[in-house]
Amino acid sequence: MRNCSLRTLPEAFFRNVNLEYLFLSHNRITTLPAEIFYPLRSLLHLDLSNMDTRRTGEERIENPFMKLIAGVDLHQDIFFPLISLVFLDLSNTRLEYQAFIALRSVQRRVQYVSYCNIGLPAIVDYLFVSKKIAMLDISYNVGVAQSLHSASFTLLADSLEVLYFKDSMVQQLNWLVPLQRLRVLNLRGNILRMLQRESFANLTNLEQLDLSYNYISAWNQQILTTTTALQSVNLRNNSIVILTTDMLYDFSRLSAMGLGGNTIQCSCNYVKFLRNILHNRTDVAGAYTISAEPLIVGRRGSGTISNKLSLQHVQLFDYEESEYLCMNFTSNQKLDPLELQDCMIPEDELINSDIPEEGEDEPAHAKNHTLVYILVSVAVSFLILTGVGLFYYWFHIKYFFKIMKNSAVLSFFNDEKLYLDKSGLLKEADFHYDVFVSYSNADRSWVLDHLLPNMEGVSQINLCLHERDFEVGYGILENIISCMDRSRCLMLIVSESFLLSHWCQFEMHLAQHRLLETRRDELILVLLEDIPRRKCPKTLSYLLKTKTYIKWPTKSVHEQALFWKRLHKTLLTSKA
Structure with missing residues (x-):
């Protein structure tokens, strides 16, 4: 019954019918009778996606915002009879605000759910009455991100394996902590800026991670030490400017990754990193193996090698020459790393000195304590002066940041990721x-x-x-x-x-x-x-x-x- 231009269904439409699969997508249904699903006790799969709820005529003239607020109207107990339901797809079907309460009637056997682009305002407990949900898609629900907290997904801690949360303005990841069974996580197109080890500490079963089209910058501690099952990470089109030692150690645990579209500095790390890519071309189209020869990392001043950084099993699944150019910030030009001269750095200091052992929080960089004391004194003096300035101009500063926050909303709708242009x-x-x-x-x-x-x-x-x-x-x-x-x-x-x-x-x-x-x-x-x-x-x-x-x-x-x-x-x- 897909794409049949249906606008309404009578309450007795499914009487004396025994169905296991029902597809009502791409119709123009704006409301469903309260007891329409009562005969469908054996239904396993229900597709209500892509309902066209556009209003015409007098309704739009009366309220020009009808496209935003209009949606499918569902009775609060409409899903209650579907005791056998396993798969529910509501993607791209916007719901009336009061219709969201109907989601609490979804029965406990449901395992695969798509609430993608339904106008979901927040994450609330009644969304997860079924504690068996293994796959969940809540992408394109911009309002949800504002309600996220560390216990948002606690009810799904023992079941959720696949989560799609794309283009929803997510900016922090503390809500990931309970999801120990998660295998696939897609956070493409959000506004993430910093990654922290604590966010991934419990994701021991995570296999695939998509963080592309965010604003993530380089990190200086190993954040993937506990994600032992992780195979693939997509970091395309972020704000990564340098490759740190900790990042390379995290990458060494992977089988595949993508870094294209980042404006990375022309450093020795990056030049050697890319040159080794082309040594071993694989049979997979667009993928290259990184270095059959391990990259050696040693500590300065020591006579022995402390760690060997081996990336020989890692593949780049997105390699294109134009996507992996590096930036010379002095001349403000993008250059081909393969055409640059060799870095004059000893092989045992190629990637970085002072490599942290796994589980070690910070490398011991600062040995000159006198210099540290001087820097701390200068920093404290600067903070005192800054505090005085903040006291006198606090109102204007708060207003400036509020304007910047709202400009982020504008950027969201102008961004290439959302294709509004x-x-x-x-x-x-x-x-x-x-x-x-x-x-x-x-x-x-x-x-x-x-x-x-x-x-x-x-x-x-x-x-x-x-x-x-x-x-x-x-x-x-x-x-x-x-x-x-x-x-x-x-x-x-x-x-x-x-x-x-x-x-x-x-x-x-x-x-x-x-x-x-x-x-x-x-x-x-x-x-x-x-x-x-x-x-x-x-x-x-x-x-x-x-x-x-x-x-x-x-x-x-x-x-x-x-x-x-x-x-x-x-x-x-x-x-x-």
């Missing part, structure tokens, strides 16, 4: 609107009855209103970003209801970021009412302190006329 919305550079207006639904009547006729009717100032000008069929965030880029000015209609709207808050942060990014100063604040200080967020407080705003007079007709005159003058000046 394919939509075509982001390619228009000319101003199409004079003013992008951000307002809450409670202030809609003021915008339509006062602002719109006084702007477009009197001065022919072209406004961008979400309910009228957003492109049908594109994502809400794509529309917001595109319309802001194509608007000459940004106007915030501020009221208490504006501050309670999450979309309005997002547009306020995004507007501030856009102004910083484009070096424009075209932000207009219109206050419909006085905002109590206790309700005023710090972002708005900062804008009110740094921007001239205009307040709507509610009583005097003369003052209202003056209000429109001032607003016309400001907008016509920016338009000129």
Whole structure:
């Protein structure tokens, strides 16, 4: 029953039918009767993926955000009769917010679950009533990452073997600790920056790890010492600049890996590393064996070799010459490592000196204690001076980091990994609107009855209103970003209801970021009412302190006329 353009099913549709496999994907079902699955006690496999829940007509005109909030509506006990169910696929089927409670009715025999891109807001215990789930896909659920903590997956500690958690803005890994049976972990396309040994300490059964398209930098302690079963690691397109000794020791435990797309410094480590790759070409297309000859690592000043770093069994599954160029940061050029001169370093000091033994936390680098004391004294003095500066400028610093946080959200939607540039919305550079207006639904009547006729009717100032000008069929965030880029000015209609709207808050942060990014100063604040200080967020407080705003007079007709005159003058000046 795939792709049959079904919109609804009667409650008795499966009566007197004995099914084990049911495929309803790629239909347009928006709701299912509460007892539709009651006859299917023997069902093993249920596919409800890729339901097209797009609304048309009056529904979209009434609410332009319908694409984001609309989804399939499920009764809270709809899965309860499926006592034999083993496989459940809801991928790419967005659920109504209240429909998520239906997931707690999934029975205890389910082992394979896909909640990929269903708009899942958080990880809660009722998602894992079945403690036998062996494979779980929760990719493309951006809101989930904010709710992660060390006990998020505790209920799956004894069962989960495969976890896909791609493109969900995951930024920390302490929630991995309970998952001792995990064999496959895919974290592609998140915002991870640092890897820590503690995150992988219990993953003794892990075999495949995909960390590509993150922001991971080099690490200086061996983090994979306990992952004895690990065979493959994908680190493509991260922020790795150097190869440290600890990284090479971690790589030596692998059978296959990928490092392409990183901007790695042209160092002796990297040059020797790549040259050894080409010594032994394998029969696998695109893969090369790293060095049949072990790389020797010794400690300076010692007469004996302490460790031998052997990478002879490791293969690069993604090797292409253009992907493995190195960067000369002095000349700011990318170079071919194979064309560089040999490093003039003794063979026993090739990779690094002072190699940590397995299980040793840190190498003993610092032997000159006097130098350490001097450095510590300088550092303490610097910290004291920094602390004094932070005390006086704390508010501005906090606001700066808040802006940076929101800019990360914008980068997420502009990033190559999410392919939003394919939509075509982001390619228009000319101003199409004079003013992008951000307002809450409670202030809609003021915008339509006062602002719109006084702007477009009197001065022919072209406004961008979400309910009228957003492109049908594109994502809400794509529309917001595109319309802001194509608007000459940004106007915030501020009221208490504006501050309670999450979309309005997002547009306020995004507007501030856009102004910083484009070096424009075209932000207009219109206050419909006085905002109590206790309700005023710090972002708005900062804008009110740094921007001239205009307040709507509610009583005097003369003052209202003056209000429109001032607003016309400001907008016509920016338009000129």
